[in-house]
Amino acid sequence: MPKRNSTVRRSEIIDALLRVMADRGWANATVNRIAAEANITPGLIHYHFQNKQEILVELVRRLEEEHESRIEHLARAGTPTERVKTMVMGYLKTSPARGDAEAVATWVTITAESIRQPEVRDAFGDAVMRWMEPMRQAIEDGLKTGEFDTGGLSPEACAAAVLACVQGYYNLGVTVREAVPKGSAVSCALRMVAGMLRISDFDSFVAE
Template identity: 40%
Template sequence: MPRPSNTEERRQQIVDGLLKVMAERGYERASVGEIAKAAGLSPGLVHYHFSDKQEILLVLVEQLASRARIRVTMRLARVKGDDARAKVDAFIDAFLATGGDAAPSAVASWVTISAEAIRQPEVRAAYDRVVKADLEQLELLVAAVVGKRRARTIAAGLFAAVQGYFVLSASAPDLVPPGSAAGTVKRMAAGLLDTVEAREDA
């Protein structure tokens, strides 16, 4: 595999610098100088590689989405056979489970990105694409358990719970018992899926 170019390495350092600063201070207080400092570069190099702070943020949105997709793919690959319920749990685990692949700074940054999506149309468009793709994947997994008719409503509720845990863990971490998020949302999923299956069987 070829070695990344110096330009790619510098751009990645800058994106990682924004991630670090944003997780600690939010987007508004992530000045180019602070991003450069966190990246170990000069502000001039940040300006050389990116036209503005928003461009860095949009790259970060895509990278965080890509990392989340990789986690989902890896968790789904661990499910044996065609256990549809286990696949729903694996999806939830990919977003909320603690462990070696957990990324608290990414979660904190994602919460900030969701706030910026309200304020900035370009960020909203990128955010919408990511959330839509994630929600569609969860809907397909849920549909394999309960069928298409109720899958969207259940998937939206579960995904809202995931996003809610993101906000709580980033803004009020003391309110979330450590390691509780994935288990709680999986129990919610089981309750919703059981209810629908029971109605279908009645």
């Protein structure tokens, strides 16, 4: 087997954890299974990481970085209304960071583990706050330009509501997929956001 440098090997292990978690969940993501998925020995896992929890924390950070890279241009281009719309569509037409079912399933599992594991909760909390910031900024800008009227709700509260909507769709999409009619998530989310922000051109905003 060709020798890998440490950065590449760690990245491969993180990728392996994502795939195993998406298929089997966190409890069944044993070091042996992660090693088999990465095509390495369990000893190499322990060489690069103290335990599988450390791999999970790094996976959260990886998803956060990839999400930021993907969503950055959506958060900067256009009017506040256009930015909010493209971000909502970007969140729901693609998964957290990677745009695939594995990443969504893994993110939902990470959400659950953040309740149980303080280290994961810290990394998850950092990711959530960073994900919310572009939405918060767009809403704040829209209030200044008069495009939005939140009825006194703060930009922070509105951004949290948008994220809660998106997270809810992620959770249902993984756990009870039949509960969400196909193709309805983006349309419904846009309508909820348009109502909360009291966007005047409602029909234009909700058109996909």
